Amino acid sequence: MQLLKLVESEIQLNVPLPWNVRNHDCTLLLAQGHVVANAAQLEVLLERGMYVDLEEKRAVEALAAPAPQPRKSIYARWSDAIDTLERLVHDLPLAPNFPEYIEVLAEELITLAELDADIAIFMAVRQDQARHLRYGYSHSIYTALLCILIAQRMEWTAARVRLITLAALTMNVSIADLQGQMAGQDYPVLDRQRAQLRTHPTDSAAQLAEAGITDSHWLDAVRQHHEQTTGDGYPTGLTEIDELTQVLRMADVFMARISPRAIRPPMTVQDAARQMFRDDKGGVLSSTIIKVLGIYPPGSLVKLASGELGVVMRRGAEARTPLVAAVTDAQGRSVTTTLHRNTAEPAYAITSPAADDKNLLSRVPPERLYGYAQAGTQP
Structure with a gap:
């Protein structure tokens, strides 16, 4: 038995002892659960010498320590990011500490993109069509993802990657709930909705400024993210737009086109590109987006030369040769095991995109394709 001498700070008055207390020769002085009632009694005991079995003390501390929280999967972290953005935006323009919290969210997205960009693209392409009401928030999250991938492909500095991420997350703060309403409605845009859309860049920038955002480049990107170099944009018809804002606009429009609406199906990635x-x-900018995603990005349903249907899992060395998971056999029957197909091989070459099949794709969640083992190494 290895004894450890106790000090005054380890003994709490009127609280049962968590372990047995002994003297220097291991003789039991106070049993576990005994209560030291007052300071005078404690002083006498300390002068005499109070010891505890080291292993017993460690065992008690281990039991008292909070259980480690399970590590969240990368899929849960993407979902959490949408939840976080919704909470932050709902508190605007008086959100406490908004600048600090939105910076943390931007860093989380950059981290998630670096952990596994293919999973991130898969989730953006295969958006949940039943969650129209949250479209305003998921759209900003996935637009930010695309901006991150484009900016990194163009070898922007970390500061510029962070800036465009922040702008993408906040470009639509004044209409996020309206976007969800419009995504779920089965009738065309109303005049009052169109009026809100027309002013949302300046309205969003004003809300951000009121919430404490002072970065002029960030606010300008939000104000100008619907402007075009042709002068056909809004709200002011500018023709001088910097590269960062042009990337933001193109990513925004691209993600909107491939996102589902109640009134229309999503455009295919290939048609949108x-x-x-x-x-x-x-x-250069449109070419870069195509290089980032590939011709068939993760999440795309494709037909193979083998007769199988497959879901793209990972981008390949070439834009047209991704790694695919077969989800049917050559006769069109669903398969229960995930069979990887290298589309660079002629036998499994992609012959064309396939029309989305909701029933089929609902049975192919990302966990089936990618598993949990590599689902994020960050806590």
Whole structure:
């Protein structure tokens, strides 16, 4: 038995002792549960010498220590990010400590993108079509993700990556709930809704300024994220727009096109990329987005030369050769095991995109494709 001498701070008056107390030769002085009633009694005991068995003390401390929290999966952390943004925006413009909290959220998204960008893209492409009411928040989260990937591909500094992430998260704070309402409605945009959309860049920037945001580049990006170099944008028809704001606008529009609405299905990633490339006249920014996502980004449903249908899991070395998980056999029957197909091999080459099949895709959650083992190494 290894004894450890006790000091005054380890004994609480009128609180049962958590362990047995002994003297220097291991003789029991006070049994576990005994109560030292007053300071005078404690002083006498300390002068005599109070000891505890080291192993017993460690065992008690281990029991008293809070249980470690289970590490959240990367999927739960993406969902939590949407929840966090919704809470922060609902408190605007009087949200306490908003600048600090939105910075923390931006850092979390950058971390998640670095942990596994393919899983992040999968979740953005395969958005939950039943959650229209939260569209305003999920759209900002996934637009921020796309901005992060584009900015990193263009080798921007960490400070600029952070800035565009913050702008994407906050560009629509004044209409986030309206966006959810509009995504779920089965009728066209109303005039009053259109009026709010028209002024939301300046309204959002004003709310951010009132909440304590002072970074002029951040506020300018929010004010200008619907402006176009042609002068056809809004709210002021600017023609001089910096690169960061142009990236933000293109990511915003791209994500909106591939997102579901009650009144229309989402545009395919391939059609959205084609339209963006045409609008940008084949410019550097649209080309970069296509390079970031690939022709068939994670989450896309595709037809293979083998006759199978598959879901893209990971981008490949070439834009047209991603790693795919077969979800049907050659006869179109669902498979219960995940079979990986390298589409660079002629036998499994992608022949075309496939129309979304909600029943089929509902049976292919990201956990089935990617598992939990690599679902985030951060606590």
